[in-house]
Each structure stands twice: as C-alpha cells, then as structure tokens.
Amino acid sequence: xxxLIKYPLCRxxxxxxxxxxxxxxTSVCMPLWQHNVAYEELDESITKTFKSxxxxxxxxxxxxxxxxxxxKELASDQECCLVFPNSQSAQRCLDYIEKITSQKGSKQVWRxxxxxxxxxxxxxxxxxxxxxxxxxxxxxQSLHILKDSKPxxxxxxxxxxxxxxxxEQVGELVENVYIFPxxxxxxxxxxxxxxxxNR
Numbered sequence: 001x002x003x004l005i006k007y008p009l010c011r012x013x014x015x016x017x018x019x020x021x022x023x024x025x026t027s028v029c030m031p032l033w034q035h036n037v038a039y040e041e042l043d044e045s046i047t048k049t050f051k052s053x054x055x056x057x058x059x060x061x062x063x064x065x066x067x068x069x070x071x072k073e074l075a076s077d078q079e080c081c082l083v084f085p086n087s088q089s090a091q092r093c094l095d096y097i098e099k100i101t102s103q104k105g106s107k108q109v110w111r112x113x114x115x116x117x118x119x120x121x122x123x124x125x126x127x128x129x130x131x132x133x134x135x136x137x138x139x140x141q142s143l144h145i146l147k148d149s150k151p152x153x154x155x156x157x158x159x160x161x162x163x164x165x166x167x168e169q170v171g172e173l174v175e176n177v178y179i180f181p182x183x184x185x186x187x188x189x190x191x192x193x194x195x196x197x198n199r
Contacts, residue, residue, distance in 0.1 A: 027053070
C-alpha cells in the first residue's frame, strides 16, 4: 500500500487513483482544481480515469462487475441491471424509475441479493436513485458474491452484535437502535416515515 505521508497523491498524474490505495477505498484523487471543475461538469475524460470514488456517486469497479454479471444472466441488449442488497431497496428504486420515466422494470432474487432489470434509457434515473437513497450494494458484499464466498460473520449476527454495542454506548434499549448501510439511507428512511405520516 502506498505511504501517503511520503508520497502524497498531489501530482497531475495521480488523477483517478484511490485514496487510500486500497481495493475498497471510497475517495479518489483529483489533484488539480481543473479536475474538480471537469468532474462537476460531467467530463468523461476525468471520470474514466477513476479507480475509486464515493460509493453513492460512483459505481465501484467491483460493483460494476457485479452489475455486468447480472446483465449477462438477466438482461437483454436493450436493458441494464443494478444490484441491491435486498428486495425492499430494489423495489423503491423501481418505483422511483417508473415515477420519473413512466417505464417499468422488474426485480428478482439473484445470488442471494436482488437485481433490477430496466431499459437502458432508465440508467440515468436508476443512478439518481442510487445516489440519493444510499441503499446500493457495497463493494465488499459485491466481492463476496463474485467470489461465491461468505463474510467472516453472518450478516444478522454481525448486526445483532453491533446493535448491542451501540445500545450500551448510548444507554439505550437495543430495540431502539436502527442500523442503515449509509447516512443517506438513514435520511431517506426518515423522509419515508415522515411522508407516510403526512408530516
């Protein structure tokens, strides 16, 4: 792994390198101001150099590979796939796409997760949901699926331990602790609750 103290990623040729230099990094090097401006202007000459990026704004290469695997098995040439960790988040994405584009997609359980299949014309709307809901599948889970391996701890067991530890830290009952895959997913859940209660 690159020592960022001795070799800070600040040169023009470092554009697109992951920070830190690890497989599941969630930041990317954009050393020049013009790189940042070009990124905001959706300049593909910048984004195509990215080896990593913030997970809501950038499909991690491992996640993209999982999408490609799903597309090979589930989609036609005119369709694309996104993969979500569960059926509920996949359905919310489909509902959003239909609301924005008036086009329908489908979902199905695939390799113990849930894949949605939508027309390629809906890819922008699907990416918008991915970005704003924070419910997309992570690179670590994607890698386990691609390798057909299991995490060190079962998901439910790990969540139970985490809830107990958090409850102890804040002096709260375990049943009052909620775990979300990201901060944005927590915000989106709060928004759904408020909408449901007409607030």
